Amino acid sequence: MLMASPEGIGVRGLSVAFSGELAVRDASFAVAEGDAFGLVGESGSGKSTILRAIAGLVADWSGEIAIDGKKLGRKREAGFFRNVQMVFQDPYASLHPRHTVDRTLSEPLILHRFDRVEARIEAALEQVGLGPSFRFRYPHQLSGGQRQRVAIARALMLEPKILLLDEPTSALDVSVQAEVLNLLSDLRRERGLTYLLVSHDLPVVAHMCERIAVMQGGEIVEELAVEALRGGTGSTGLTPYTQSLITASRGYATQLEES
């Protein structure tokens, strides 16, 4: 793929250690502005750790992380969060249980001294498909899918250009997952957002992204365009690990035939 558009996210030689143990080893990839890039792998492969390192939630990292071509330091400044926001896996844990939707959405606006708070909250709720009636509800009065919509609305309040999505639908039922994925696709198209999506679910990543990096044991073992995943496990050039992920995503019997 040609890198015509400017670089949204650039990661070079990123390593992250937890108490001396490397969780991510020498990871490099680039996401062009407006693209969606997926990180897939099993638990412990380091995919979420990369996301957390970019968001500034991990202390001990080395290498280079750049947003819009600007290298990031140890500390994230306020301007960073205007540009980059994160949506977490568990909508039951990522919203403050004693804050109303209104308070959850207004907090980033007040912190960053935005004007027209009222209008922005109403517009954000509208955009994620929740009516104004949801504005003064508490998280426990919402379903899992509605909570994830609130979490997405919160991430969009500061009008960022980049969203870091950490398994945004893996806690949801498939029908609700479809709605949230459709919402994310629409938002990207309308706003020209750049996505970095982490998931263990290969079909979900393939549906959302143009390019994918497969991770195993803290390393990126393969980076490929999503089309390369199609056409069965016979497609050339895939590592055995990527092939096993494709096979597993199809269910059980295929696994037996091929093993």
Next chain:
Amino acid sequence: MSALLTVEDLWVRFATRTGGTVEAVRGISFDVGRERLGIVGESGSGKSMTGRAILRLVRPPGVVSAKAITFDGTDLTSLGERQMRRIRGQRISMVMQDPKFSLNPVMTVGRQIEEAYRLHTGSSHREAAAKTMEMLDAVQIRDPERVAGLFPHEVSGGMGQRIMIAMMLAPGPELLIADEPTSALDVTVQMSVLNIMDRLVRDRGMGLVFISHDLNLVATFCDRILIMYAGRIVETCSADRLHEAEHPYTRGLLNALPDLETPRLALEALNRDPSWKEAPSVDGFS
């Protein structure tokens, strides 16, 4: 095929604080033979409650009622708690989703398997120890002697789930109820756990009730499927024909799944028809 277990008109109800009643399972009937029966549905469909109700594991304020739950000629609803305990674990076993919450954290896994086996069979220490090694070996744990001496926090999720299965299968149950047994596991480990259960059904003639939200997995792993919605069975089919299912709910679930091979701009949203809830439950007899 003679049925191992026949469930007739099963209801699970919960009284709410406001004086109302929530019906989690609403009058379903089905049977299980020496086969792999899949129960699929979304959260709140009543699939887990169905599995628990068979073994009388629904906690108060939940109330289970049924015309009959017949296992090997005995109506389980007529049994006292003491008699039920002789069935539970010994003749009908259950494996749950997360081994972290099912194993005793302060006892080695070997001792837990031994204890469970001795309780159900009244065998000696020595027999139980030998059986433990045999079962750990059967679930493809490479170094059973070493693993038996480990505590649950020292084993991985996949190994923990295999240990749970070893424990549940040691007394040789005739029926295993597995509630999302592989959902917490990575795909590659998932396959080896399924393989183990598959062999037990084929080699020992065990019946398996496989409860899952994963349509693709159930379609490829099971023989027959019940699709549950709002506490009722909306459709049944043989597993290899799931993709020909007709009920709009089943179709909606299938179409909501992203598919690796056929890229689409948008996924189909499921429009729930209120009439699905009211339609009578379909019989799940084979």
